[in-house]
Amino acid sequence: MSAVETTYREALRQALIDAMEQDPDIVVMGEEVGLYGGAYGVTKGMLEMFGPERILDTPISEPGFVGAAVGAAMSGLRPVVELMYVDFVGLVMDQLANQAAKIRYMFGGQIGVPMVLRSQGGTGRSAAAQHSQSLEAWMAHIPGLRVAMPATINDAYHLLRHALTLPDPVVFLEHKGLYTQKGMLDVSKPDGPWGKALVRRPGNDVTIVAYSKMVQESLIAADMLAAEGISAEVIDLRTLNPLDDATLVQSVRRTHRAIVVTEAHQTGGFSAELSARLHELCFDHLEEPVVRVAGEDIPIPVSPALERGSVPNAQLIAETGLWLVKRQAPGWAAE
Amino acid sequence: MTDNQLLLALYRDMRRIRSLEERVSEMFVRSETAGSMLHLSIGEESVAGVCRAMEAKDSFTTHHRGHGIFVARGAEPSRMLAEIAGKANGYCRGKGGSMHIADMGLGHLGANAIVGGGIAHAVGAALAYKRKKQKRVAVAFYGDGAMQQGILYESMNLAALWSLPVLFCCINNQYGMGTRVDRATANLAFDERARAFGLAGEIVDGSDVEQVHEAAERMLANARDGKPGLLVLTCYRFYGHARMDKSPYRDSAEEEQGRRRDPLQSARDKLIARKGAGAESLDALDAEIAAEMDNALEQAIAEHLPDIATMFEDVYAPDQPKPTPLRARLSAILSEMTR
Numbered sequence: 076m077s078a079v080e081t082t083y084r085e086a087l088r089q090a091l092i093d094a095m096e097q098d099p100d101i102v103v104m105g106e107e108v109g110l111y112g113g114a115y116g117v118t119k120g121m122l123e124m125f126g127p128e129r130i131l132d133t134p135i136s137e138p139g140f141v142g143a144a145v146g147a148a149m150s151g152l153r154p155v156v157e158l159m160y161v162d163f164v165g166l167v168m169d170q171l172a173n174q175a176a177k178i179r180y181m182f183g184g185q186i187g188v189p190m191v192l193r194s195q196g197g198t199g200r201s202a203a204a205q206h207s208q209s210l211e212a213w214m215a216h217i218p219g220l221r222v223a224m225p226a227t228i229n230d231a232y233h234l235l236r237h238a239l240t241l242p243d244p245v246v247f248l249e250h251k252g253l254y255t256q257k258g259m260l261d262v263s264k265p266d267g268p269w270g271k272a273l274v275r276r277p278g279n280d281v282t283i284v285a286y287s288k289m290v291q292e293s294l295i296a297a298d299m300l301a302a303e304g305i306s307a308e309v310i311d312l313r314t315l316n317p318l319d320d321a322t323l324v325q326s327v328r329r330t331h332r333a334i335v336v337t338e339a340h341q342t343g344g345f346s347a348e349l350s351a352r353l354h355e356l357c358f359d360h361l362e363e364p365v366v367r368v369a370g371e372d373i374p375i376p377v378s379p380a381l382e383r384g385s386v387p388n389a390q391l392i393a394e395t396g397l398w399l400v401k402r403q404a405p406g407w408a409a410e
Numbered sequence: 411m412t413d414n415q416l417l418l419a420l421y422r423d424m425r426r427i428r429s430l431e432e433r434v435s436e437m438f439v440r441s442e443t444a445g446s447m448l449h450l451s452i453g454e455e456s457v458a459g460v461c462r463a464m465e466a467k468d469s470f471t472t473h474h475r476g477h478g479i480f481v482a483r484g485a486e487p488s489r490m491l492a493e494i495a496g497k498a499n500g501y502c503r504g505k506g507g508s509m510h511i512a513d514m515g516l517g518h519l520g521a522n523a524i525v526g527g528g529i530a531h532a533v534g535a536a537l538a539y540k541r542k543k544q545k546r547v548a549v550a551f552y553g554d555g556a557m558q559q560g561i562l563y564e565s566m567n568l569a570a571l572w573s574l575p576v577l578f579c580c581i582n583n584q585y586g587m588g589t590r591v592d593r594a595t596a597n598l599a600f601d602e603r604a605r606a607f608g609l610a611g612e613i614v615d616g617s618d619v620e621q622v623h624e625a626a627e628r629m630l631a632n633a634r635d636g637k638p639g640l641l642v643l644t645c646y647r648f649y650g651h652a653r654m655d656k657s658p659y660r661d662s663a664e665e666e667q668g669r670r671r672d673p674l675q676s677a678r679d680k681l682i683a684r685k686g687a688g689a690e691s692l693d694a695l696d697a698e699i700a701a702e703m704d705n706a707l708e709q710a711i712a713e714h715l716p717d718i719a720t721m722f723e724d725v726y727a728p729d730q731p732k733p734t735p736l737r738a739r740l741s742a743i744l745s746e747m748t749r
Contacts, residue, residue, distance in 0.1 A: 139564025142530020183503030
């Protein structure tokens with residue numbers, strides 16, 4: 076089958092439908108996943124296709140239905156739970172971090188929790204401080220949880236399909252700013268294997284590491300840098316757990332410079348983990364410190380002007396790259 | 411089975427619980443347990459009435475005070491004690507311990523050390539049984555402490571809304587750690603809470619195992635038909651919260667009175683009065699159980715601790731990428747040093 080143009084949202088929906096057709100144990104549960112079709116439309120029409128026994132609208136009881144998904148996953152089902160916004164994860168952190176993540180381990184390997192928790196985060200819709208965060212570090216910190224953050228349409232499909240075959244819990248984080256984006260989907264051809272970071276654009280002067288929507292900003296930044304004569308390599312992490320640091324290290328040992336880009340806040344963020352690993356594993360190869368370009372350490376403001384300013388964009392990444400590689404300080408550089 | 415035969419069977423179940431818990435305590439005193447986070451269920455043995463009313467295919471989740479439930483559901487005492495001691499042959503290979511013991515073969519979906527943490531799992535298990543058209547019931551056992559947790563009410567609501575085969579079973583031993591239940595809530599009529607969600611709700615005297623068994627049988631049958639309920643056993647926690655707790659928050663008069671609500675003693679008195687068993691034969695049964703538990707204790711103590719390499723196993727499924735051990739990571743970094 077050849078590639079077709081579709082949207083990130085449609086690719087996710089197609090992945091759910093294709094997986095559910097193959098595996099009768101998959102059920103979808105969450106707020107508004109059925110009759111409403113999903114807050115962002117990912118499960119639209121699926122209630123009609125699969126019926127209320129497999130597409131379960133839940134009350135607004137996040138700990139209750141995520142906990143139920145854990146029990147169901149231990150009892151022969153493979154639940155896909157939609158947590159409408161990742162910001163709500165604070166409500167379900169016990170079920171996720173203390174229960175789902177640890178059940179296999181605490182019980183000595185007797186049983187796993189094959190569930191996928193789909194959620195979405197990020198800015199771009201003026202959804203304000205409680206509906207715009209990027210909280211992946213909270214989940215990536217916990218052993219036992221796999222964390223996937225697709226940046227492309229093809230990955231949206233294939234990473235979700237793969238997550239729905241895994242024996243362990245997966246936190247699958249989409250980006251609200253990507254749902255309507257168009258791109259090519261080839262259902263017969265994944266971008267790469269699960270757990271492998273991919274070079275989305277090869278380059279020699281600096282490595283830009285990103286995931287989710289920041290991959291796109293980084294690719295635009297790489298174009299801007301190319302116009303300045305700088306060859307930037309852009310790596311898409313795709314999954315935070317498993318974490319393929321080998322691909323990053325290989326790249327940075329060659330380019331000798333790295334920028335880590337995340338939409339999430341800088342302090343205590345996953346960008347810090349990546350930076351630490353690069354410093355540890357590439358120390359003698361680095362020309363400059365590994366630089367983090369991350370979200371400001373502020374709550375996400377509602378005004379579009381403020382919201383835009385609170386997270387990195389291509390311009391900022393490119394300016395940082397220019398400074399790092401060519402020592403050309405941007406206009407905002409402090410005296 | 412006659413009433414007396416049933417009561418004798420329940421007496422035996424309850425004696426095995428108490429006898430096991432006494433060995434847990436002894437194992438601690440002998441410094442053979444993994445830690446001191448050991449919560450004894452002495453005084454709560456009538457939960458055996460629920461356990462015996464369940465069918466073999468039924469499943470359950472428990473809480474931090476769940477030794478008794480597990481042994482009444484068929485656990486091997488030696489493997490339980492081995493797990494409590496952190497031994498390799500314990501139910502969870504020495505990774506879970508007293509508070510996370512589980513056995514899928516016996517339908518034990520896990521003890522939980524987060525108050526209320528396992529309740530929703532029973533609801534999810536029931537959802538799976540319903541979807542797969544299996545006539546199984548999932549029982550969530552927990553204490554009065556969890557009666558004040560939000561997830562319980564979310565779980566009750568889901569169970570009622572989806573007509574799931576669940577029995578919520580609250581063992582009200584009067585204490586959430588050091589806080590007596592009347593200091594934790596203004597309304598002790600827990601059955602009303604269940605009815606508010608459209609569930610059946612009953613409170614029974616936890617010192618009367620026959621009453622517990624009768625109610626459990628009835629409520630399990632209803633649950634199996636998609637009519638979930640809450641069964642509350644009113645008991646008294648004879649000892650402290652955990653092994654180190656000397657209960658400074660309650661006086662000895664209260665304890666003395668509470669310990670008179672002894673489900674074992676009451677079953678024994680009834681058996682003798684109803685000529686279901688003589689005192690001598692009950693003494694012989696007690697001695698037989700004590701020997702069984704002594705033997706289990708010595709077996710568990712003789713078992714070996716797990717190999718340290720097993721620490722990295724079971725974080726993920728065996729065929730999945732494993733965590734990188736610290737020493738491997740450090741070696742990768744430090745072996746690269748060139749200056």
